[in-house]
Amino acid sequence: MRLASAAAPALPGPAPANADVEKNMANPKNWAAQAGDNFNQRYTQLKQINTGNVAKMQVAWTFSTGVLRGHEGSPLVIDGTMYLHSPFPNKVFAIDLDTQTIKWKYEPKQDPAVIPQMCCDTVNRGLAYAEGKVILQQADSVLVALDAKSGKVVWSVKNGDPKLGAGPDSEMLIDPAKTTTWTDGAVKPVGPDSSLKTWKGDQWKIGGGTTWGWYSYDKSLNAMFYGTGNPSTWNPSQRPGDNKWSMSIWSRDVDTGRVNWVYQMTPF
DSSP states (O other), rough: OOOOOSOOOOOOOOOOOOHHHHHHHHHHTTSSSSSSSSSSSOOOOOOOSSTTTTTGGGOOOOOOSSSSSEEEEEEEEEETTTEESSSSTTTTTEEEEETEEEEEEEEEOOGGGGGGOOOSOHHHOEEEEETTTTEEEEETSSEEEEETTTTTTTEEEEEOOOOGSSSSTTTEOOOOOOOOEEEETEEEEEOOOOGGGGGTGGGGGGGOOOOOOOOOOEEETTTEEOOOOOSSSSOOSSSSSOOOOEEEEEEEEETOOOEEEEOOOOOO
């Protein structure tokens, strides 16, 4: 999560990353982002678990969210509190790690009609944390900021329409002039290409190329990196050609959304 500078610099350059996020990531006792840091390295500097004792590990305690569907994404840990999420209906729990007690619980009221619009189970790929707020993307396309101490809603904004398939697993969209993808709750152009020539009939309208996550960020380059997933339908004979821009690695400028480069690994 990043914040814009209060004043524009005299010369162009990368905007600073959120200072609170960077501070929390620097503390090895925290797990402040889904993949641990901006580079998605999933590495911790903690030394308690090592090659000498890893075989002796046992369960210390367990916690159930009460939702019997697929759980994806990592819990966050900030200053001794674990923030845990569930699939639909997207519950959020704050748990004291010393006592294993629930500090607060948030459970949004969502229309179950959004469930048939979701791809690949009712999963949610995790929370974000910055400046005392826990950020949740709900299945109904509402983005919510919760107060990390109380769980109360600080703000919320609707950034998509579930009836169009927009949600936590938003699809890349392609139109005759340009390829587009969901960015900041809107469809953003990524430049002209020959996409329609590589998709059979109207398959491009439902062909996908989901950005499964997670995004990584290079502060020095002011760039984000992510991959797009497989095209659909699953049967490649129904969608011959390169199926641009699915199965690709992307680099974008964080401030403008401009594509720095894109590399399609395979159309299948």
